[in-house]
Amino acid sequence: MTASRANRIQLVLVMGLLVLLHFYLRPRLWSARISPDFLLIALVFFAMRAGPGAGALAGFAVGIVTDALTPAAFGAGALAHTMVGYLAAWGRAVFFADNLLVNAAFVAVALWVRDLILLVASGTSYGPLFFELAVSSPLQALSTAVFAVLVLAAFREWFAIRLDV
Amino acid sequence: MTSASDRSYTRRDTVMFLACLGLSLVGLFSPSSWGQGVSDALRDTVLAPLVWLQARAEEGRTSRARLKAITVQRDSSAFLAQGIPSLVAENERLRQLLTLSKRVSTPYVAAEVLHQPQATDGRTLLLDVGRSDLVSEFDPVVAPEGLIGMVLTAGDRSSVVMTWAHPEFRVSAYTVGGNASGVVAPSLSSAAGEGALEFRGVPYRDSVPAGTLVLSSGLGGVYPKGIPVGTVTGVVREQAGWERVYRLLPAANPGSVAHLLVLVSSPGANMERAFPSDSALLAARLDSIARIRLADSVEAAKVRRADSLAAAKARRDSIAAARPRVVPPAPAPRRARPDSLAAPRPARSDSAAPRARSDSAAASRPATRDSVRTPKDTTP
Numbered sequence: 433m434t435a436s437r438a439n440r441i442q443l444v445l446v447m448g449l450l451v452l453l454h455f456y457l458r459p460r461l462w463s464a465r466i467s468p469d470f471l472l473i474a475l476v477f478f479a480m481r482a483g484p485g486a487g488a489l490a491g492f493a494v495g496i497v498t499d500a501l502t503p504a505a506f507g508a509g510a511l512a513h514t515m516v517g518y519l520a521a522w523g524r525a526v527f528f529a530d531n532l533l534v535n536a537a538f539v540a541v542a543l544w545v546r547d548l549i550l551l552v553a554s555g556t557s558y559g560p561l562f563f564e565l566a567v568s569s570p571l572q573a574l575s576t577a578v579f580a581v582l583v584l585a586a587f588r589e590w591f592a593i594r595l596d597v
Numbered sequence: 598m599t600s601a602s603d604r605s606y607t608r609r610d611t612v613m614f615l616a617c618l619g620l621s622l623v624g625l626f627s628p629s630s631w632g633q634g635v636s637d638a639l640r641d642t643v644l645a646p647l648v649w650l651q652a653r654a655e656e657g658r659t660s661r662a663r664l665k666a667i668t669v670q671r672d673s674s675a676f677l678a679q680g681i682p683s684l685v686a687e688n689e690r691l692r693q694l695l696t697l698s699k700r701v702s703t704p705y706v707a708a709e710v711l712h713q714p715q716a717t718d719g720r721t722l723l724l725d726v727g728r729s730d731l732v733s734e735f736d737p738v739v740a741p742e743g744l745i746g747m748v749l750t751a752g753d754r755s756s757v758v759m760t761w762a763h764p765e766f767r768v769s770a771y772t773v774g775g776n777a778s779g780v781v782a783p784s785l786s787s788a789a790g791e792g793a794l795e796f797r798g799v800p801y802r803d804s805v806p807a808g809t810l811v812l813s814s815g816l817g818g819v820y821p822k823g824i825p826v827g828t829v830t831g832v833v834r835e836q837a838g839w840e841r842v843y844r845l846l847p848a849a850n851p852g853s854v855a856h857l858l859v860l861v862s863s864p865g866a867n868m869e870r871a872f873p874s875d876s877a878l879l880a881a882r883l884d885s886i887a888r889i890r891l892a893d894s895v896e897a898a899k900v901r902r903a904d905s906l907a908a909a910k911a912r913r914d915s916i917a918a919a920r921p922r923v924v925p926p927a928p929a930p931r932r933a934r935p936d937s938l939a940a941p942r943p944a945r946s947d948s949a950a951p952r953a954r955s956d957s958a959a960a961s962r963p964a965t966r967d968s969v970r971t972p973k974d975t976t977p
Contacts, residue, residue: 506627
């Protein structure tokens with residue numbers, strides 16, 4: 433088995449674990465609105481590893497999944513996650529994020545940007561939009577970032593992300 | 598695959614990004630039915646395992662919540678179930694006491710028993726009434742089932758009752774048939790225990806069958822006549838040619854009683870009417886049913902009478918309305934004739950009243966019959 437094939441298998445295992453956590457563990461946690469978004473963690477880490485094109489494609493797939501499971505405004509989730517996937521890969525290339533906290537901040541910002549695009553694209557009115565962006569999204573970004581740090585610390589070799597810690 | 602930081606942007610990445618962006622915008626601005634269709638198709642196919650997984654997770658979470666709710670409901674039900682039998686029993690006893698107080702003709706004071714957690718609780722009872730409630734020593738104490746005992750000491754606001762389980766308890770008694778009399782005392786034999794009474798001093802020639810009710814005789818000036826003391830269950834011992842001692846099942850249980858009546862100023866009173874036999878109670882209940890039926894029949898007769906009057910009036914009106922068409926104009930004296938014919942009709946409708954009266958009389962017949970069925974005289 434070559435190294436690249438082993439890396440792919442490891443990547444698939446971690447992504448599968450995050451998907452499992454997202455659909456099986458997350459409903460059992462506290463309020464769903466502030467619990468960690470495991471799918472977004474998987475998307476950001478995959479995009480940072482794979483590049484803008486693949487990140488955009490993965491974001492589109494994740495967005496389609498979220499749109500299919502929360503059929504409020506079909507396409508808004510795909511648009512938001514596509515943007516996030518592309519920007520995550522672009523940001524990784526620009527900011528040379530080799531620090532653990534910078535990676536966590538990447539995840540937090542990605543989640544907040546995702547929510548911003550999602551809420552605007554789905555036509556949310558100003559009141560709920562500001563509340564979500566000011567209260568719920570930061571809290572969820574914080575919890576997601578914390579869990580992203582844990583995942584990164586555990587599987588950084590598998591993600592092929594260099595960390596200066 | 599190389600790291601993203603090591604890659605330069607390629608046209609392929611841009612194309613992929615723009616393609617995904619375009620598809621997202623198409624999905625966003627397409628008719629909602631399209632989006633719904635795509636969503637349904639995805640949920641039913643590739644996302645089905647994820648939906649199933651999430652459903653299990655939700656089920657697990659709601660199961661915990663349901664388990665908590667069921668536990669709370671079970672605990673509440675168990676708590677209520679613990680209290681319901683005692684409440685029902687207390688309610689039944691209070692009802693019995695209420696009916697007893699209606700039948701008692703002598704002055705009485707209702708009292709509550711303050712049970713003490715002592716092994717000897719039952720021999721003496723502490724009541725929440727005393728001299729301020731006109732309770733004094735030697736006042737008889739009764740329960741709906743029968744005799745409990747007498748007031749031993751009376752304080753200002755409480756009093757102590759010596760029950761029939763007390764070793765010094767004695768009451769003069771006689772059997773319902775009146776063929777035997779004696780003294781009832783608590784059983785001293787260890788075999789019978791503290792929960793039994795003895796009917797002593799019964800002449801040897803007087804045989805008392807099991808099941809005979811024993812009442813207080815009123816002799817001695819403490820207990821009024823006619824209070825149930827117990828029921829004969831058998832012979833304890835006998836002295837040949839002299840006396841028999843019978844075992845009695847006490848009528849009332851001091852250990853479980855909660856509310857009592859203290860009979861004040863009762864010397865010489867006759868309590869037989871306050872403690873009727875079961876057949877007399879049944880007859881009284883039938884009397885009340887007969888009274889209800891009688892009242893119902895009277896109401897029904899009133900309704901029937903009102904209906905017949907209304908029908909007669911309507912018939913009279915229809916005759917009066919039909920008269921100008923059929924009967925030619927007649928002189929005034931003859932015009933009164935139909936009215937006079939119609940006049941008896943209300944009288945005919947009034948005949949319903951005697952019928953109603955007969956109904957009520959028929960309905961009252963059972964009451965008369967029951968009232969004849971008075972409890973048999975139990976005086977010795």
